[in-house]
């Protein structure tokens with residue numbers, strides 16, 4: 001940009017120059033050659049300029065409309081899960097598509113408005129500049145600021161307050177359309193709520209925590225994948241059990257199954273089956289509970305005899321059955337794979353491996369903590385249940401863990 005042969009300007013000389021003079025000086029000092037320049041509307045009060053302004057304003061106004069529609073949808077549309085046959089399923093189904101459509105259109109229309117404005121109002125110009133090495137001098141910095149000011153003036157946006165306002169509002173709303181959805185994932189992990197099938201909202205409670213209250217038995221529920229059934233032309237979950245109680249003889253030796261907390265009051269199977277009872281929603285809440293999933297493993301008998309029991313957890317297993325949290329202690333993926341020959345549990349995310357014969361302790365990969373073990377037992381009818389909650393928080397090792 002600057003070189004030793006050019007005129008050196010003092011601070012006073014620069015102070016005396018107008019913005020236009022500084023901008024021109026900057027162009028010269030930068031070795032910029034304006035090869036071509038043409039004003040878009042050289043004649044004042046050209047009706048075509050007004051029409052162009054209207055078109056640009058329309059893009060920005062529509063961007064605002066869709067930005068506001070996105071915020072209204074995000075805040076007020078019925079978003080809570082509805083299963084097949086439940087009232088309001090149609091409205092709920094539209095929630096995500098509407099968020100996508102409104103935010104997408106707000107951003108796209110804002111972009112189209114900006115492109116249209118640039119193509120319509122900013123002077124057409126082709127400039128050529130040579131490159132330079134080293135840091136910039138004071139005169140270069142000052143003239144650069146002047147050039148930016150000059151660009152603002154030649155863009156004419158400063159004298160089009162309506163378009164500037166519409167563009168600014170559209171940009172803010174489009175930005176909100178990107179940022180606002182993150183609000184749903186910002187939560188206070190220490191704030192307890194009413195205790196339910198997913199815990200009390202804090203990180204160290206789960207649906208199994210209900211077992212500590214002692215008010216009712218918490219069975220190990222197996223997910224049978226049932227969905228709403230059609231009766232006389234309408235869908236209903238009445239009498240449909242998504243979770244059923246696990247029996248001690250349901251698994252073969254060397255097998256693994258994922259189970260979820262199933263309180264006695266939500267049981268609808270076996271001798272407790274009632275065709276008019278509807279517990280489907282509660283079952284789904286249990287399945288969706290972020291920390292509820294547990295791997296129930298039936299070790300082969302000869303392996304179970306070799307199991308190393310952790311101090312204080314000697315009675316956590318029920319015969320050959322061992323239950324470990326499915327949430328990986330690395331960063332929380334489901335540790336879905338069990339290899340019966342080696343008795344290893346594998347997390348597919350980063351290949352951590354845990355030893356099911358050794359209280360779920362990590363033996364390979366980035367996980368540094370054992371999988372929490374759920375204390376289980378079998379009742380007089382042969383159903384499996386949780387004797388109490390985990391003795392430590394489940395999931396990644398970065399909170400409240402001692403082991």
Ligand code: FES
Nearest residue numbers: 328330331347350
């Ligand atoms: S989350 Fe399991 S290994 Fe990373």
